[in-house]
Amino acid sequence: MILEMKGIRKSFGGLEVLKDISMNVDSGEVVSVIGPSGSGKSTLLRCATFLEKTDAGTISYMGRSAVTTNEKGEAVYVHHAELNEIKRYFGLVFQQFNLFPHYSVLKNITDAPVHVQKRPKEEVHAEAMELLRKMNLETRADAYPCQLSGGQQQRVAIARALALKPAILFFDEPTSALDPELTGEVLKVIRQLAEEKMTMVVVTHEMPFARAVSNRVIFMDKGVIVEQGDPEEVFGNPKQERTVQFLRNYQR
């Protein structure tokens, strides 16, 4: 098991955004998370990636425990050094790309492997060029993010995440900030990663994509997982009334 999350709860002020969410992700699995706006999808990813502190529950990666719950039911994080080790297991691709604007495409990709993971420059450089080829961007290595289209920027962001060799990659609506004609090129890359058995969790509003690419679909609403399962089941034959309604809105 790559990721195990159990009993995750998160509130902002009085607003309970995640209510006892559990999610496991196996090696090679591609999980899509769908659901209406405000249902807590981003918050779930942010808790999984420690950008947000969960109030309760447990989280572990590759069997290493990052968050446990004490007897009072509060979440307890492991110490800093261990948490940093565990962070190496995952990557995250943001809706807004969040590339570093003052770094070239190549430096965006190589800087963390070289200066965080302390890996040899030449090796990282060669791998980055390979990743860029895969992203169909090998000619743009020296460009700056501001010179690229949104779709190209997002592909660089994916390459940047992959360069650190995560065991699992999270995507938070990777195509929502893009013009419709640019979503295809990004989805194609994710599809390609799925074929290579990259473990991924993708929050998305692209229903045909979720149906075609994922092994499992999770439908969230109001902070709970309403339904999950095989994409053909969830999309073709949803069991829950809320799922039916949500999907109906997308059929039009």
Place this chain on the structure above:
Amino acid sequence: MTLSTMLSSMGGGMLGTCGIFFLTILFSMPLGMVIMFLRRSRFRAVQEITKLYIAVMRGTPLMLQLLMWYFGPYYLFEMSIRGYRFPAIIIGFSMNYAAYFAEIYRGGMDTIPKGQYEAAEILGYSKAQTFFKIILPQVMKAILPSVTNEIITLVKDTSLAFTLAYNEMFSIAKQIAASQTSFVPFIIAGVFYFIANYAVAFVMERIEKAFDYYK
């Protein structure tokens, strides 16, 4: 008095003026960084004290502050320190300009989207790496125009050192103008400040160009 003797006696003052200018830059810019961090501290008390400090530094005349720094130790502790005049000027200028720079830096920090910090965190950068590699270069680009303004003001403000009877260029110009009943020293002083600021603008423009490779 010929023009050349005027120029040579004012030349010594120009050295003093340049000394004030460069030392103030040297001390106030890093100090402003420290003040900016204190201003953004997690601790409420530290925030408030820093805010008060900045308010006082910006809300009172620099001339008055120079007098305070110079005569303060004497009136408070009955200390008179030999050769304290120049250090007092540098302390006064640096403490004052640091407050302004702190506010400029703070404005620059506010232009950096939260996503930059989050991306850096996910990629595993340490707090120090995030600040020095990711945030600071972008802040510098954002604040360059305001920093240029501040430096140009500083060039002109150096003339306030005459308050402490320090022989920077403007003080000397005044002395010569009085003894020779001539207006020429003031014209020379004006030309000097103008050229100095021209040089500042030139250098800053070069620096801004160096940051132009991205938007």
